[in-house]
Amino acid sequence: MNAQLKRKQAPGSLNSMPANPRDWSIWSIGQFATLAGVTIRTLRFYDRKGLLRPAKISEAGYRLYSTNELLRLQHILTLKAIGCSLRTIQMVLEQTDNASVQLPELLAQQRCAVEAEIKNLQAVAQAIAAAEEQLQRLGEISYSSIHTILKVITMQPSKESQEWTKQFFTGEQHQALAEAMPSYMKNEAEGAKVAADWANLIAEVNAALNTDPASPTAQALADRWMVLVGLFTQGDKGRLNSLNTMYASTDNPNNPAPEDFQDFTAGMKPAMDFVQKALAARKS
Amino acid sequence: MNAQLKRKQAPGSLNSMPANPRDWSIWSIGQFATLAGVTIRTLRFYDRKGLLRPAKISEAGYRLYSTNELLRLQHILTLKAIGCSLRTIQMVLEQTDNASVQLPELLAQQRCAVEAEIKNLQAVAQAIAAAEEQLQRLGEISYSSIHTILKVITMQPSKESQEWTKQFFTGEQHQALAEAMPSYMKNEAEGAKVAADWANLIAEVNAALNTDPASPTAQALADRWMVLVGLFTQGDKGRLNSLNTMYASTDNPNNPAPEDFQDFTAGMKPAMDFVQKALAARKS
DNA sequence: TCGACTTTCACGATGCGTCAGTGTAC
DNA sequence: CGTACACTGACGCATCGTGAAAGTCG
Numbered sequence A, B: 001m002n003a004q005l006k007r008k009q010a011p012g013s014l015n016s017m018p019a020n021p022r023d024w025s026i027w028s029i030g031q032f033a034t035l036a037g038v039t040i041r042t043l044r045f046y047d048r049k050g051l052l053r054p055a056k057i058s059e060a061g062y063r064l065y066s067t068n069e070l071l072r073l074q075h076i077l078t079l080k081a082i083g084c085s086l087r088t089i090q091m092v093l094e095q096t097d098n099a100s101v102q103l104p105e106l107l108a109q110q111r112c113a114v115e116a117e118i119k120n121l122q123a124v125a126q127a128i129a130a131a132e133e134q135l136q137r138l139g140e141i142s143y144s145s146i147h148t149i150l151k152v153i154t155m156q157p158s159k160e161s162q163e164w165t166k167q168f169f170t171g172e173q174h175q176a177l178a179e180a181m182p183s184y185m186k187n188e189a190e191g192a193k194v195a196a197d198w199a200n201l202i203a204e205v206n207a208a209l210n211t212d213p214a215s216p217t218a219q220a221l222a223d224r225w226m227v228l229v230g231l232f233t234q235g236d237k238g239r240l241n242s243l244n245t246m247y248a249s250t251d252n253p254n255n256p257a258p259e260d261f262q263d264f265t266a267g268m269k270p271a272m273d274f275v276q277k278a279l280a281a282r283k284s
Numbered sequence C: 001t002c003g004a005c006t007t008t009c010a011c012g013a014t015g016c017g018t019c020a021g022t023g024t025a026c
Numbered sequence D: 001c002g003t004a005c006a007c008t009g010a011c012g013c014a015t016c017g018t019g020a021a022a023g024t025c026g
Helices: A029-036 A040-049 A067-081 A086-094 A103-138 A143-154 A159-166 A171-184 A188-207 A216-233 A237-249 A259-266 A269-283 B029-036 B040-049 B067-081 B086-094 B103-138 B143-154 B159-166 B171-184 B188-207 B216-233 B237-249 B259-266 B269-283
Strands: A026-028 A063-066 B026-028 B063-066
Touching: A026 A029, A029 A040, A029 A063, A029 A067, A040 A063, A040 A086, A063 A067, A067 A086, A067 B143, A086 A103, A103 A143, A103 A188, A103 B103, A143 A188, A143 B067, A159 A259, A171 A237, A188 A216, A188 A269, A216 A237, A216 A269, A259 A269, B026 B029, B029 B040, B029 B063, B029 B067, B040 B063, B040 B086, B063 B067, B067 B086, B086 B103, B103 B143, B103 B188, B143 B188, B159 B259, B171 B237, B188 B216, B188 B269, B216 B237, B216 B269, B259 B269
Parallel strands: none
Antiparallel strands: A026 A063, B026 B063
16 A cells, blocks of 8 residues: 555655655655655566666665656556556557557557456356345355356357357247347346346255156246246247247257357256256146 | 367367266366366366365376365355455365355455456546547547546545545535536546546646746646636636635645645646646736 | 665465476276 | 376466565665
């Protein structure tokens, strides 16, 4: 936080710095560090890396810095603040106008990186919130629930997956689903809750895999399953059929789902199969 | 990305894995790695850390994993995905019910950390966007502009600073400013643009510090300065006075501004002084 | 002479990637 | 016998923090 305090100097000593440090044009490493708000260690590190060399070295080997270095350090800290690595900063500052890495491109690139990271973290935050919500409602939560929530929320289907899923739905269904989506997952909180419900149900079904699919317990689980499916299908039998066909096809050797989609459904496949069995037992 | 590909095996070999890996209850490190989607190196690393020990070690020293380890690895990966460090994960998983680190607290804690990080990154993204916007309008941008933008946008005043600034404004002014704020910085983009304008102007004034404050150039800069100040004061003379008094007091030894506020204004102090001189020259 | 300041050297932490050299299984 | 797989050990990355031991400044 504060280089001054960290170096536990006597109060008031302040590296023997005059009232206005700008009166001096040459600073020792300690003065320069407090002036610029970094640690001595950082300056020595930057020196060895060749990122910020002192203006001069005294006879005794002391590093001496001047205003040029202060300016360069500001640039370094600025680039560091927007997330550039020291290596990148060095390249940018090294070639004054050699033009291999230009500032505009660097800015665009960093903004992309930062924005991607934000999206990522937002998904994680949402998943944690969903897990907490689940925890509050049920009083407990399992790792596998959190795992499923994370998978559901952070799942970003590849283009192949999107294409693959498309083939099971008619154009109209696709349209209708796209329009219904906002009400199905009204907002972040709603979507998180649904994800949590799914995760919890899958965990419960997994725990019941060895029971009789015709038993009341299994039937109750199947009921809850269909309620959640109903949120998505909105009672439309056609959509339900498409959905079933799609999930049944994931491991069809003739038309397998893309790897990311298979990975996505892998953990819930046993549960889905069990629910199918439960529903089949109901019919007969 | 893909442990399989990275380990450049012959296609189809897949670590000699059977069609359905769950048919086997014991796996070599390579099979286990592809099964769980991590690298061999990661598994060895977790082993040495004591985070995930193999179920058995073969006579030849081979690590052999089984379903228990697969489950534990899932837990590890889940916690890692929400940002826990390996050390934390180890502590959480170690004490089965020793209850020193509980899941609910961990979730809350991680959500806080993630949300704080998001805020941070959003400020950075906003600052970069402002810099890019500036770049587009002016065709160039200086490091010091970016630096100022970053300072303006990421500035989070301490409580001391908030208290300190309060004393210069009447209760009514404070109220009015708080209400006017939404229109002054309507949205992120607007705020970023204003920040960029300030940053650019400060950079320009800094470049003109050695010119005559009465010169037309300096007067033009002062005009632009007052326009930006006007965005904040909304033409209210009382607010302008309060603002001037406040900035004049930052380095008043009897009532100095808090350190973070001084740090915030340090870079723009010379520019402010110059503008004051320009305005004074105008009056006489 | 004393203490604040400086130097270099070197280990630690994070989460693995990436050799290098060698042994094992099929 | 070949080769895919496994092992251990060690260095590298990024960014310093935190001493230790010793020299310098005023």
